[in-house]
Amino acid sequence: MTYTQPRPAPTAQHAPILPDDKARAAELWESVKGTALEDDFRRVSREHPDKDASRMHYLAFLADIEGLFAAPEADPWEASQPAPVTQPVLSAPQPEPTPEPEAQPTPAAEPAPDPEVHPDATPAPEASTPEEGAAEPEPGRDAQDAPAPIATLAAPVHSGLIAQLAGLLADGGELTFQLLRVGGDVTIGIFPKPHPGEAVPVPFMLTETPDWMDANLVTAMQGYAGARRDAFSVAQEAAQRQQAANKKAADKPAPTPAKAKTSVLTLKAAEGTTLKGTLGGKDVPLVVGKNDVPQGTLEIVATHPAFGEVKKTVATHANKEHDFTEQQGARVTVNVTPQSAALEVTKGDTVIALHHGIEVLLAPGTWVVNAQAAEHATANQTISVKAGKPQVIEMTLKEEQRLF
Incomplete structure (x- = not known):
């Protein structure tokens, strides 16, 4: 055993x-x-x-x-x-009920228009028929290009006053007849409406006794009627010459304006930059990338919420490039040990996240670089950034003893 x-x-x-x-x-x-x-x-x-x-x-x-x-x-x-350490019991989230869609009211169908015509409605105008003897437009020519028809005066007659007055008028013409009595005499005034292209016409005025007017008015109007027919002929010839001139001007092709010379301007700037150009007092639209701009002296303003405003004057007589990032700030690269550390750079209220070995564009001024890593002491470093001068920052975090 x-x-x-x-x-x-x-x-x-x-x-x-x-x-x-x-x-x-x-x-x-x-x-x-x-x-x-x-x-x-x-x-x-x-x-x-x-x-x-x-x-x-x-x-x-x-x-x-x-x-x-x-x-x-x-x-x-x-x-x-x-x-003892107790772990909280987490309940599974309950899905929210899906609300049922509200019923949309069906729009009422609009009533069909009443085909009956309202008794107060104005009837449609009847189609006008061309007058006899009116000139028809030539085939293949628009009605707008055809010259306007020329009105003609009626043949002068001497049978009576109304016939004599009608002889003063063209088709559609108008005159005003005025009769004024002063004592035993009467004054007759005839005021014609001007012909197209005519200045203010001279009226016909005559003062005599009524008996004399009855016997001699038609004869007294002969000379005035002839003068009105001469004025009508002059106005008609002037209207015809104006129509011909208008048609000639319409048929003549408009001269092709000379194309303005342009150049290609390629612009680079930080993301979020707004560009504005001015040439000869006129605004020129600009974007980051390629732009077709007129030749001359172009003033450019680049505005960024973080980098501020910078200006540049460029002569655009040839294709050119310009990089605003050299004026807006400087490229900064931070190398940190350990490489897994979290990096950020601050300036006032502005905070920008960084990554090990990757450059970033910073505005000119004083910045503070912060680095943090697990089981390492936090480190801070103040840097001064100057536009157009890149720099590389080296940071090593001190390893801390395990706390527990």
């Missing part, structure tokens, strides 16, 4: 660290982070460099950390047991 001595139970000196111990230390670190006890927590961590060797060492580290939270009257030798 063989006797086997039982193995002794492992003690805390050799037992492994439990996850609850680590969780308790993490919980205590979150409670002091950013407070006055943060420095004391770091000091206790440095005083236990072998805390990861066994559970006994780790419990001693936890006891000293718990002592930071003990009340002044409490016994310093009584260490509280680590409180």
Whole structure:
């Protein structure tokens, strides 16, 4: 019969660290982070460099950390047991009910128009028929190009007053007849409407007794009637010459304006830049990239919300390029160790994210570069940026001892 001595139970000196111990230390670190006890927590961590060797060492580290939270009257030798860490139970999000679409009212159909004509409606004008003897337009020529028909005077007659007055008028003509009595005499005035192209016509005025007018008025109007026919002929000839001149001007092709000479101007600028050009007092639209601009001296203003406003005068007599980024700022590259560190550069309220080894365009002025990485001390570096002068910044973050 063989006797086997039982193995002794492992003690805390050799037992492994439990996850609850680590969780308790993490919980205590979150409670002091950013407070006055943060420095004391770091000091206790440095005083236990072998805390990861066994559970006994780790419990001693936890006891000293718990002592930071003990009340002044409490016994310093009584260490509280680590409180169990409870994880919150997260419930699965419930989907929101989908609202049913509201019923849209069906628009009422508009009533069909009444085909009956309203009794007050104005009847449509009847189609006019061309007068006999009117000149028809030549085939293949538009009606607008055809000369306007020339009115003709009626043949002079001497049978009576009305017939004589009608002989003064062309088709569609108009005159005003005025009769004025002063004592035993009467004054007759005839005021004709001007012919097309005629200035203010001279009226016919005659003062005699009524009996004399009855016997001699038609004869007295003969000379005036002849003068009106001569005036009508002059006005008609002038109208014909004007129509011919208008037709000749319409048939003559308009001269082709000479095409203005242009050049290609290629512009580069930071993203978000607005460009405005002026040449000879006139605005010239510009964009980042290629532009067709008239030749001359072009004044350009580049505006950016972060880089401000810069100006440049360019002679555009030939194809050219211009890069505004050299005026807007400088390209800065930050190399950091470790490369996984988070980088950002700040200037007042402006914050720009950076990446290791990748250049970025910064406006002139003083900037602060911030770098952070896990288990490393945060680092800051102030730099001065000058337009057109690139620079490379080297940063190395100091590694920190593990806190827990």
